[in-house]
Amino acid sequence: MARGEGDARGDFFGDFEQWYGPLWERLGAGLGVAARPTVGGGPLYDVEAVPTAEVELVRENKLDFSTVIENRELVDLTSPFGRSKRHIEFALPPGVTYAAGDYLAVLPENHPRLVERAARRLGTRPGAAVILRSNRGAMAASLPTDHPVSIQELLGRHVELSAPATRKDVERLAERAQDKAQQAALNELASDPARYQAEVLKKRASVLDLLDAYPSCELSLGEFLELLPAMRVRQYSISSSPRANPSRCTVTVAIVKAPAWSGQGEFHGTCSSFLARLRAEDQVPIAIRTPNVPFHPPALNSTPVVMICAGTGLAPFRGFLQERALRHAHGEPAGPALLFFGCDHPDVDLLYREELEQWERQDIVTLYPAFFRKPEGEVTFVQHRLWKDREKVRELYRQGAIFFLCGEGQYMAPAVRETLAKIYQETAGCTDAEASSWLLEMEHKGRYVPDVFA
Numbered sequence: 001m002a003r004g005e006g007d008a009r010g011d012f013f014g015d016f017e018q019w020y021g022p023l024w025e026r027l028g029a030g031l032g033v034a035a036r037p038t039v040g041g042g043p044l045y046d047v048e049a050v051p052t053a054e055v056e057l058v059r060e061n062k063l064d065f066s067t068v069i070e071n072r073e074l075v076d077l078t079s080p081f082g083r084s085k086r087h088i089e090f091a092l093p094p095g096v097t098y099a100a101g102d103y104l105a106v107l108p109e110n111h112p113r114l115v116e117r118a119a120r121r122l123g124t125r126p127g128a129a130v131i132l133r134s135n136r137g138a139m140a141a142s143l144p145t146d147h148p149v150s151i152q153e154l155l156g157r158h159v160e161l162s163a164p165a166t167r168k169d170v171e172r173l174a175e176r177a178q179d180k181a182q183q184a185a186l187n188e189l190a191s192d193p194a195r196y197q198a199e200v201l202k203k204r205a206s207v208l209d210l211l212d213a214y215p216s217c218e219l220s221l222g223e224f225l226e227l228l229p230a231m232r233v234r235q236y237s238i239s240s241s242p243r244a245n246p247s248r249c250t251v252t253v254a255i256v257k258a259p260a261w262s263g264q265g266e267f268h269g270t271c272s273s274f275l276a277r278l279r280a281e282d283q284v285p286i287a288i289r290t291p292n293v294p295f296h297p298p299a300l301n302s303t304p305v306v307m308i309c310a311g312t313g314l315a316p317f318r319g320f321l322q323e324r325a326l327r328h329a330h331g332e333p334a335g336p337a338l339l340f341f342g343c344d345h346p347d348v349d350l351l352y353r354e355e356l357e358q359w360e361r362q363d364i365v366t367l368y369p370a371f372f373r374k375p376e377g378e379v380t381f382v383q384h385r386l387w388k389d390r391e392k393v394r395e396l397y398r399q400g401a402i403f404f405l406c407g408e409g410q411y412m413a414p415a416v417r418e419t420l421a422k423i424y425q426e427t428a429g430c431t432d433a434e435a436s437s438w439l440l441e442m443e444h445k446g447r448y449v450p451d452v453f454a
């Protein structure tokens with residue numbers, strides 16, 4: 001049943017048992033009848049667990065609650081160029097399994113201060129509660145209807161407060177502006193694509209930012225909610241192997257935090273800053289997702305691998321190496337593995353340095369770093385390191401290595417791709433076009449496996 005289908009009670013209560021099943025059993029556990037004896041003999045309170053909008057949201061996104069075990073900083077933030085990256089470990093819900101290279105999908109919450117700011121602008125407060133009723137039938141509603149829900153829950157978990165406003169949103173705000181000059185300015189913003197692009201999209205100005213910038217706009221909470229997209233899950237490459245502990249997984253997260261492009265205060269990435277705030281024992285809605293193109297360690301531990309990454313692109317390769325080292329220790333000798341990786345500075349953000357160096361001492365991997373803030377000759381970025389050590393790359397290619405690439409897709413991935421093609425071109429003495437088709441062929445055969453993200 002889609003959210004909002006059925007009659008008013010059906011949303012939350014009608015098929016409660018059928019839909020919530022084991023998830024509810026675990027969440028409801030511990031809510032049993034209070035054991036305090038009373039004068040009359042029986043317990044003073046009977047406790048009835050009732051479904052919440054939070055549980056419905058988690059179920060709808062096919063998620064389940066995991067528990068945070070550890071959340072620690074990996075970067076030296078005392079350095080002027082230290083940008084926070086965190087290692088977060090989760091205890092998985094019972095029965096949930098994963099493979100090295102899978103993703104962890106996380107449903108985040110908006111920052112409480114952002115929720116408070118939105119609530120204040122709409123003339124309410126996070127602690128207040130409302131009941132939403134859909135005027136266009138239950139099917140049209142993507143938010144929890146016909147059931148009390150707090151403003152904190154509604155604005156915190158169900159909608160993207162930081163998403164850039166669409167042109168239609170700007171049009172709607174113009175309609176609600178009471179001040180003529182502000183109305184004209186908003187109309188111009190909505191009707192002129194170049195201005196909309198420059199002032200809204202490029203600055204990522206949200207509906208809330210515009211409400212603050214155009215204070216004469218009078219928008220009701222219902223209208224505001226209608227303009228916002230539903231909260232979406234974010235994915236993170238898992239940075240552990242289930243061979244280390246099948247009921248736990250880790251992620252390696254770059255925290256998005258910088259002066260907002262809109263010029264209004266600090267911008268906090270919704271999910272990364274949510275993850276940064278987590279403490280041990282916190283409950284987080286997650287799911288394991290498998291990459292569309294298989295991105296896993298080779299079936300044979302002896303297969304040579306070349307891993308290329310920058311920043312948190314290292315995440316899956318930590319999982320690969322953990323797995324490789326454990327299989328090696330259990331009698332499956334590890335083949336040669338090269339790890340080319342880019343970061344800022346060896347003393348600031350060389351993630352998992354001790355572990356990597358230990359694996360290098362055990363002959364599980366050979367490290368080829370590139371440091372942007374401490375260049376070595378011509379080696380500044382990972383593609384430069386790849387080119388400098390191309391003899392080693394060729395050697396592993398001849399031995400049948402699988403090449404893996406992970407990380408940001410705008411600059412690093414195309415530069416690495418170009419460098420690999422150049423190495424081949426130098427070896428084979430072929431044209432640019434032939435080198436590109438060789439790379440495509442490598443990809444087709446599963447010998448070049450990129451996993452890149454925006």
Ligand SMILES: Cc1cc2nc3c(=O)[nH]c(=O)nc-3n(C[C@H](O)[C@H](O)[C@H](O)COP(=O)(O)OP(=O)(O)OC[C@H]3O[C@@H](n4cnc5c(N)ncnc54)[C@H](O)[C@@H]3O)c2cc1C
Nearest residue numbers: 235236237253254258260261267269270271272312315453
């Ligand atoms: C398959 C896959 C695997 C991934 N694996 C990892 C991983 O292992 N580790 C990892 O850290 N990330 C990973 N990511 C990225 C991750 O999913 C999120 O996209 C990332 O954490 C940002 O999400 P957020 O919710 O924090 O930011 P959001 O709230 O979604 O905001 C991000 C947006 O804000 C914009 N923005 C950035 N700075 C500013 C600013 N100063 N002002 C205004 N806007 C700004 C960005 O351009 C971007 O459009 C992966 C992504 C994919 C698709």
